[in-house]
Every structure is written in C-alpha cells, then in structure tokens.
Amino acid sequence: MTLSSDIVTMLAAMTEASYLFIAAAGLTLVFGAMRIINIAHGSFYMYGALILTSVVGGVAGGRFWLGLLAAPLALVGIGAGVEIGVLRRIYKRDHLVQLVATYALFLIFADIALHVWGSQPRSVNPPSPLDGSVVIGSGKFPSYDLFAIGAAVVVGAALWALLQRTALGWRIRAAAEDPEILAVSGTNVPLLSTSVFMIGAALAGFAGALAAPLESVAPGLDATIVVSAFIVAVIGGLGSVVGAALAAIIISLFDTVGVIWVPQWSSAFIYIAMIAVLALRPWGLLGVAER
C-alpha cells in the first residue's frame, strides 16, 4: 500500500466513524440522562434517511440542504410524540419493560416505513459542489465524505457546548445524577426528559440524513444501524458522548484494519472488541461504573 492509499483508507474509516458517532451520541445521551435503552433509535435514523430522500426526490441540488434540515426537525416531532405518548408512562417500570416497549416501537415504525416508502432501495446523490472527489496522491476521496467527517466534528463540539456551557446542559447532567432533587429545585423534569429525547431523536435523524448519500436507503437500515450504534455506545461507555466518539473511531479503524489484514475474519472484529471491553471494563472505555 502507498502513503496516499493509506490516507484514503484512514479517511474512509473516519467517514464511517462520523455518522456512527452522531447516531451513537443520540443513543448514549438518552441513556445517560433517562436510562432508556431505545431500540427505536434505529428507526429514527432510518426515518431521517427516508425523509431526506423524499424531500430531495429526483431533484439534485438545493433540496438536499432542505432535507438535511427537515429530517432532524421531523424527528424532533416524532421523538416528542414517542416520549410523551409511550416512554413517559414506563419510566418507573423495569428496564426489560422499557426494552420491549422500544422494540415494539421499532417494529411499528418499520411497518409504517414499509407502507409509506415501500420496499425498494432509494438513493440520493451528494449535492453540488460536494458530488466530486479530491485527489490525494494517486488516489481520490469523495468530497462529501470529508463534509460528513466535518459535520461529525461540528456535532460533537455543539453537544459539548450544550452540555457544558448551557443551563439546559447543566440540568441534563443534574437529571442524570438525581432527578428528584432537580424536581424539588423547580425544574420541570418531564419537560426536560422530553427535550433530551427530542435531541437524541434529532441526532439519529441527522445521522441518517447525513449518511443517505453514502448508502442505499431501504427497510432494514434501522436494524443494521441500531446494532452498530449500541456497540459503539457500549464500548465508549453508556452516557459518555466523548466515549461514543472514541469508540466510533476505534470500531471503524478495527473494521478497516481487519478488512486489510484478515479479510475473511473482519466481520467478527467489532464483536470481539465489544466482548473484550465488556469483559475487562463492563462500563465501557469512558463510562462510569455502577455502584
């Protein structure tokens, strides 16, 4: 391999890490603040991608940016509906009940998607001027992929600012510590939970829309992404957004290195990584141990 192909390979891994991180960040945020394992997070991702394809239609260009904005906004609404209509009623129930409820939502959303968008794969192209490639030595790399990597960096920074520099972020962190005390201090905790869930859903929707030009958008995308996002969230440490970023990069690099070195076994690499982390550090790389 040449230096330029090494760079292209690493950038390709970072592209995969970018939308994986954004999807996993939403999942880990919701878990960190609300202790909800949301399997329907994969549905939100798929809906983000599908909404983008609907907004773009067959027209290339400006509509893409509208779709990229519309997808997370639509998911904010769907997320609010799910939190108020379903999750709020089961916060005090066992985790298994929550798991089954979100799995049921996952199945319902999948059926709705099948009826609304059909079973055929959909596709959108990157908008101009991101539809070309940049030349790196003897190789080339898609401009849109660089945009996706940049978008993940911006999302990560925005999440950091939200959690560390705003009153809402302070309340989210406080809710994770002790929601009862937060409620006594005058914070509307149910409204806060709805807000967090809306942000998580929006992140999933944005990740799906961002990844849409990179993949085929079709039924089944929900299951694929939720498994990957869970693995990233678990390895990074549930509740840790930085952990999610770190894990997304590690997983993507593992995947890339595995593909190059031992292609026949590469599919098992990320699962081996997850098992290793669960065995040595069950709370994840940057998570906090349960006491």
Next chain:
Amino acid sequence: MREAFAFARLRGRGRCSAFAVALATVCVLAGCGGSSGGDATASTGGGTVNVGVASTLSGTFAALGVPGLNGIKLAINQINHSGGLLGHKLHLVTADDQIDPSTGATVTRNLILNHHVQVLFGSVSSAVALAQAQLAERYNVPLFLHMANDIGLTTTHFSKQIYEISTNTDMEPAAAALAFVKFFGKGPVRIATITPDYSFGLDTVSAFLHDLKKDGVTYTVTTQQTPQLGATSYTSNISAVLSSNPQFVFVGEYGGDLVTLTKQGIGLGLFSKAKVGGMYGWDVVKAVGRQMPAGVMAWNRGAFWAEPSTAMSAFVTAYKSAYGAYPDEWSINGYDAAEIWAEGVKKAGSFDASKIADALGGASVPTPRGSITIRACDHQAEVTEDTGIVASSVNPTYGVPLWSKTYAPPVKQIIEPCSVP
C-alpha cells in the same frame, strides 16, 4: 479532570449496566429481520383455491420479496380475470418469513394446514426455502422457488414437489463467467472479489472463479473481501480492493447492498480504476440513478429491456399499470413461477401435486422470458441469465443508463448435466 461528557450513575432508579444493552443488542440481532409477523389473510372457501406465498416481506430483503410477490399477484389477477383456473377463482394468501428458517417453517406450515393452499411460492433465502421444501415434501404441496436458488434445493437433491424457476447458484456464476469471456477476453487478468459473508456470496464467487478457469481464462486473485450482509459501509473493503490493484472486480452483493457499495465505490474511484461486474438489474440501476458508472459488466435473472419480445412488453405494460413501476428480476421470476404452475394445473387437469409434477416434468411453458422448459430429472427451469455492459449515456425512456451490449449465454453452456440419482 473528569471526562467532560460522562454522566454519573443514576441513583434510585434501578441498576442498568452495559450488559443490559448487550442483551438488547442480542435481541435486535436475533429478531430484527422483519417487522410484522405472519400476516396471512383469511382463507376463503366455495369455488376458490388458495395460493400461498411465504416470502420475505419485511426488513432489508423485502426489497426482493415484495416485487416477487407483486409478480405472482399480477399473474393470479390475470388468471382470475380470464375466468380462473379449472373453473376456480384463485385467492392469494401471504405470510412473512422474516428471512428466518424457523419463522418460515411456521408460517409455511400454517399456510398448508390452516389455509389449505394448493401451491406455495417460496422465500428469498435458500435457508428458509430448505425448511419450506421439507414441508412441501411432507404435505405433498408443490413449492415454486423464484428467488432462493441454492443448487441443493433441486439439482443435487430432487423432490417431485420442488421447482426452481431461476438460474441456480451454479448456473448464475457460469453465465457471468461466459459473459466475462465475451466482453473482456481470456486474460491474463488480476481479479479481486467482494461478496457477502454467507453461503450465497461465497458459493457464487467460488463457482465464478472455477468457471473462469474452465472457460480458459488466465487470472490471479489479488484479494477476496467478504463484508457482512447488509453492511452500511464498504469503504474499507473498496480501499483494500483498490490497494490490491485489480483489473476486474467481481461483486457478489445484490439489491440495496450493491447500491451502497456502488455509491461508495464511485466516490473512491473504484469504477475508473478497474472493470467491475455484478448483478446490476433494474432495481439497482434505478436506485443508483444517473450516477451509474459506464462500462460495468452486469448480469441479471430478468432484464426486461434486454428481452424485447411481445410477451415481455405485454407483461411490463401490465405490471407498470398495476404498480406504477417497472418490474425487476424478482417480479419477472415471480410472475413466471405463477404462470408455470398454472400451466401445470391446466395440463394435469387437476390441482393434485403429483399430477402437476408429472405434467410439468419436461414440459415447456410460454412466459415473458420465452418458452421455459422444466427439466424432468430435477425440476430445474432451463433458463439463462441476461448479461450486458452498462451504457455511457442515459436511456431516454427509463431515465438511467441501461445496458448497451447484451448477451444471453446459451442454457446448455451454463446448466450442469442432471446429477440426481
């Protein structure tokens, strides 16, 4: 300083460790193949005959299963509009196998025992089809396979009740190998492969390489990539392929996976650095759209634009009128399967499975793909694969680049002699 984003544990709201999430992941891995369960509609009686379709109607592979069902549905509707079959109206009963052999067996058994279907049309997956084949044999119900195509379903294991309407896993790569010789010559050539990490992909690439050798092609394999089925990213695999500097890349992906790989490959320069071959049928080309790279070698089980017969044109018109879209290979094979069964019933003068088997063995049936003969020794349809080279310009009728050159390898050159004892 403590990690900036980490959330501390939550007190007083129960314990939930990463193991619970692992449990969730396992749950999803085990059960997210589809959405709804078996959605069999009610059985009808009195002058109607139930026709069963147990296929993959949810999840990723609904993209294959639903068009297949649409093809069958169109044939059934046409038969009913022309007076039915042996004086009986046909009633379609469908069930979703969720691409899971266990679920497939359950819903198929339900179709046979509770809905009393007289015929079954099977799954996308060969693993599910194998489970269905065992039930079809046990309960003496004809099973027509229009998507699952493992050679073991018919050719190496013969059952009187099982019919394979598509090219099987030996015939398809044999056709691709002949197309390679036709379009690119006999080498020497450096070949890389990318196929899904399960039996269909692995068997297909192995047979393709074997057939190339048989056809006199000199080649070396630079790398063999086996990404997961349904992967969302192929960039690592594509980078590894490009690093190995191949002249031809054999792609064994299909459906949405092939769309994803193609889009990512375009950005990474895969199609400008090597010739690529894959199952680029209508569904994939339409999804990739105007970006579809020129010069790609394509093969497909039913390319309607490559078979401009009157029967195919009539079918395409009827399909487009019914569903507002052009048919893909799955719809065409589904339609043909239903037509072949109906012809068998007419020839037998009965819905009895054994009589249909006797009537169809060695018979030729007119279909949109031409006259199809069901080989008597193993019930493998004598069909070929459509192959071609993707054009450099957009076809004005269809709005995407289709094939500029086409070639249908002769059936005799791709079908193995009957090996059933």
